[in-house]
Amino acid sequence: MRIDIVTIFPDFFGVLDVSLLGKARQARIIDVGVHDLRDFTHDRHRTVDDTPYGGGAGMVMRPEPWGEALDSVITADSVVIFPSPAGERFTQATARELAGEQHLVFGCGRYEGIDQRVIDHASSVARVREISLGDYVLNGGEVAVMAMIEAVGRLVPGVIGNAASLDEESHEGGLLEYPSYTKPAEWRGREVPPVLLSGNHGAIAKWRHEQQVERTKRVRPDLLPSAED
């Protein structure tokens, strides 16, 4: 998989050199290019933003540098992703879809957003998705892109951690995880639930499933099918 990132903070993406994705990059399973949007400006001050037409607070990212930056990376086979609080919600299903693509381009907006014509133009040459990590305010798309790349990257065949993602499929209709324990069997007066020491695999599976249902009901009832409400 090839990933291109356009940003005014290329240094943010130094962390992609470490951990799981760093290894995937070294193995050339995932190739990442980080591009500084300011390299596509032509004025002395390398200006990337301007005041909004129609008035209002904040600044809007100018279309010209974005056009040149995207022209340099997009092909007809690319999926172009703009992280935005106004986008569709990112889920594990989104990550699986994107993991099947050959080329992802991430456009990181800052300020009050990118001139809408950039998104409209990109949509005329490739598949475009505006995707939101969640309903909270970030200063820009960079951190959201990092999360998306981690979620997608570990699902790409050959990336270490891919095996773990296969169990994810077996998460019984999207329940939360059961609690985990390791040695010692007693720690600071707290014992591991005895069933986990029983060697009774049927009882353990039943207990873990009950824990999943109880935890999901308590903290994420929205995940439960209405039959289990």
Ligand code: JBK
């Ligand atoms: C948010 O992906 N997001 O969720 C996102 C991207 C850029 C700015 C934002 O405020 N929430």
